[in-house]
């Protein structure tokens with residue numbers, strides 16, 4: 001425990017009175033264990049199967065009434081599965097942790113309650129903070145829109161557009177990397193990028209300027225984006241396929257993105273385990289979504305290259321923990337060995353973040369990327385269509 005970070009009016013605590021986790025609490029602070037994962041893997045696969053049953057079920061049976069002791073047992077199981085996932089994630093070099101299920105512990109003094117900060121209940125960096133907030137949002141969204149209702153909505157959804165095909169066609173047409181232009185109002189690292197932000201107008205300008213695909217940020221708290229923006233762009237007659245730029249931690253988000261008009265989704269290897277990625281890729285296939293699997297470093301790159309079925313691999317030049325941007329990350333990750341695997345598997349590599357000039361585009365193309373994802377340098381331009389021509393050093397709309 002390191003200090004009090006918030007003093008609030010007393011509100012009901014999410015953990016029910018009487019829920020005691022003494023045996024497990026002792027394990028909470030134990031370091032990650034990195035030996036013999038067979039049993040844990042089995043547990044994780046079981047947990048994933050439960051998830052997957054949820055994803056493929058049509059109408060779930062009504063839940064039986066739950067007694068307090070059953071409720072406690074379920075909470076305990078949920079917590080244990082969370083711990084197992086963290087242990088497996090640690091063995092894959094994933095440092096981003098998931099939010100503790102019951103949130104930070106509460107301490108009462110008179111009519112107030114203190115939230116005590118500790119290493120275990122405080123996000124360690126911005127990516128972890130985003131992911132923890134996503135868990136809170138998701139709990140509310142899933143209550144409002146359970147999976148069954150999303151599935152019903154999908155029955156009437158139009159087919160998805162070919163995201164990968166659009167990138168390939170653009171690259172063949174221009175001889176330059178296919179452009180995924182990002183509709184991005186703000187970011188944690190740069191604040192507000194454009195005050196007069198009209199997502200549909202920006203999307204139209206990108207399409208006019210020759211973008212092959214668009215990326216639409218949907219996170220509200222950290223990027224001032226929204227699913228309404230995604231749906232509005234989809235419904236405005238834009239032909240470019242759309243990437244839902246979201247921090248995906250659960251399969252429910254794939255279904256939701258699809259109902260809002262996404263043709264592709266982002267899967268971040270710094271957040272998802274190999275098993276999560278494999279599972280989500282399967283769901284994406286079922287939903288007709290392309291999956292852009294994003295890596296930042298060598299460890300993530302090698303993990304992802306070992307997973308079958310990946311067609312789009314993004315190399316992000318932004319360190320999502322420190323915000324530093326370095327486009328040589330793309331070149332460093334694309335060494336001869338990895339380039340050979342990428343060629344054999346027919347993967348398209350997307351260079352992401354920090355691209356501002358024709359020289360930057362040439363640099364990442366030379367390194368081996370066939371597509372680029374660009375936000376800041378385009379969205380800040382008074383005329384984003386002209387911004388595209390300036391970025392590529394020529395008009396790529398024709």
Ligand SMILES: O=C(O)c1ccccc1NCC(=O)[C@H](O)[C@H](O)COP(=O)(O)O
Nearest residue numbers: 187188189320352353354373374375376
């Ligand atoms: O953009 C950020 O500050 C950021 C911070 C934390 C996590 C993700 C972040 N950005 C997401 C992206 O990867 C970029 O929006 C995308 O690659 C475009 O980058 P840029 O062209 O540099 O705007």
